[in-house]
Amino acid sequence: MIHSSSFVLVALSLPVAAIAQQKPPSGRELDQLVASYVSQDARSDEGQRERAAILARLQTVPPLDARAVAAWTKKIDKLLGKGATLQKSGDNWFWPADKKTGQPDRGRYIVGGETKKPKGLLIAMHGGGVGSADAGGAASSYGPAASHFDWVMIAPQALQATERGWTDSGTEEFVLDLVDAALRTWKLDPDKVFFAGHSMGGYGSWTLGAHHADRLAAIAPSAGAPTPIQSKPGGPIIDIAEGVIPSLRNVFVSVYQSLDDPQVPPAPNQFAVKQLAAAAVKWGGYEHDYWEVDGRGHAAPPGGPQAQLEKIAARVREPVPQRIVWQPVLSWKRQFYWLYWQDPVANAVLVADLDREHNRVSITADKPTDGLYVLLDARVLDVTKEVAVTVNGAEVFRGAVNLDLGTLLLTSAHPDPALRFAARVPAFAR
Secondary structure, three states: OOOOOHHHHHHHOOOHHHHHOOOOOOHHHHHHHHHHHHHOOOOOHHHHHHHHHHHHHHOOOOOEOHHHHHHHHHHHHHHHOOOOOOOOOEEEEEEOOEOOOOEOOEEEEEEEEOOOOOOEEEEEEOOEEOOEEOHHHHHHHHHHHHHHOOEEEEEEOOOOOOOOOOOOOOHHHHHHHHHHHHHHHOOOOOOOEEEEEEOHHHHHHHHHHHHOHHHOOEEEEEOOOOOEEEOOOOOOEEEEOOOOOHHHOOOEEEEEEEOOOOOOOOHHHHHHHHHHHHHHHHHOOOOEEEEEEOOOOOOOOOOHHHHHHOOOOOOOOOOOOOEEEEOOOOOOOOEEOOEEEOOOOOOOOEEEEEEOOOOEEEEEEOOOOOOEEEEEOOOOOOOOOOEEEEEOOEEEEEEOOOEOHHHHHHOOOOOOHHHOOOEEEEOOOO
């Protein structure tokens, strides 16, 4: 894991006096700064340092008006469009071999489904385990189903064949890179992105679907469950691994399980579904469907993947939900819907509510929220009026909102325009 967000913290919290002494960059320098920011690798220490320095420099730029926001957004979109794209068919490598460095082919992915004018994106995750990882099975199973719904299908292969291959060895980052590259390759609706998978792929769609719920409309795990926590080896299940259930509030979940499955017994999925129901009572949301049969063993559901995907096909992401529940577990996952946390506290639980009538955000948190920001635009609150933020009942911010170039860049880590915002205010005492 990369723990480098402290670099960003420095950039976002420079003293006002220090900023005032600096001369704002010229128009040409601004263009260069923005281009440099977009080109940096946000997951590396060096990339974070460079981005932090650029954000600090941008703090000298006066607030933007609506016209300037639109102009900068257009420029940023053009720069983001130069990122990685995908082959539009076949069996491919995301990082082709480099003979000069001796780097072998890495990042296998298979393209299928509707590839000309897709109406959605399906990431199909394969099963497997230690020593077993093959995207071919998922591609052949989910490709025809994706075609039925006019979705393009990307079937990635875990970078290493481990027990939890979808979260090991950089595979999770790889999957998100594929989503971003697909948005550049096709004219896709970012509100129609789905994760599905069988067996270990079910684990992957549960887990990555929760970690990146803000990017998804729905998930469809099949004969695979999130990691259960047991009181002792072989003992009863007492919980589900952190970062899964709470974060799924605004994503539809369709779970398939056979009672006689010898490889993935029903207990973990049954427990996880009960946890979804309990979360719905506590926080609202958590729409889900549990499809349980008997006699199928570890096979696909009756009717195959198409029958399960039918349950999620009509779902559409809401990028600005009125309530967010977030339990972060990844140091590099800093934005979640309209929240941005410079250094997310692992396993904290945040509940954030929009009160549009009073132009206020109310947050409850079980851990300190230092470095947490509320991202704003007209979809969230009225940015032309005073905004207030409370954390655990105490007001931590009240004031006017400024539109700024730094926030536009900070929320442009991906080519998903619905998650880009033009302003931020702190959700912590300063």
